[in-house]
Amino acid sequence: QCCARYRICAEAEPALLCQVLNLFAMQYLIPDQLSAVQQESLLLIDLQVSRLSWHRAQVIGEKMRNLIDVCSVEVEQVDARNTAQSRVALATG
Template identity: 55%
Template sequence: MFKPSRIAMTDAAPSRPDAWNGNAPPTLANYRIVAEAEPDVLCRVLNHFAQQFLTPQRVSVTQQDSLLFIEVHQGELSSHRAGVIAAKLRGLVSVYSVALEDADASLKAPY
């Protein structure tokens, strides 16, 4: 007979070391994405975070007509890694624009 086991929950998921810039202080990256309202767009956007073993702190999605307005807040990223993820998001066919800024407003990249 199958007995479910209890999984211990921790306060924080293990973070992946940043090989691109290990000495840079982590920042909170805010992504603002405008994409075509298709059923698979949200999964494709979030997959870029999952591939880096990252769980966003907050995700917000609003649909207006044929567009999705997606906001993703991700902590514990170097500026370089945040930029790489933004560039990959811009490569998605259904994504029209990606704006990236950090919580300190020191990284501005209106795209």
């Protein structure tokens, strides 16, 4: 199991944050940290989740990327000191 950090850039739409969080809820996961900032027409989401495999972290990232309002997703595997171990950038829109 690992800890994954997600950085999501998306169009600022009212339902988007719920859609992103629902991807974790369906896996019975609760984010350890969550930050969302609106900058003009974009929503920048930074969240961290532990207790999942690196493979599952990447699959969730792909599902995020498939949400219609999402422009880009970065997934990093981080250690206990929040140091990136692996990084995947999923198709930038």
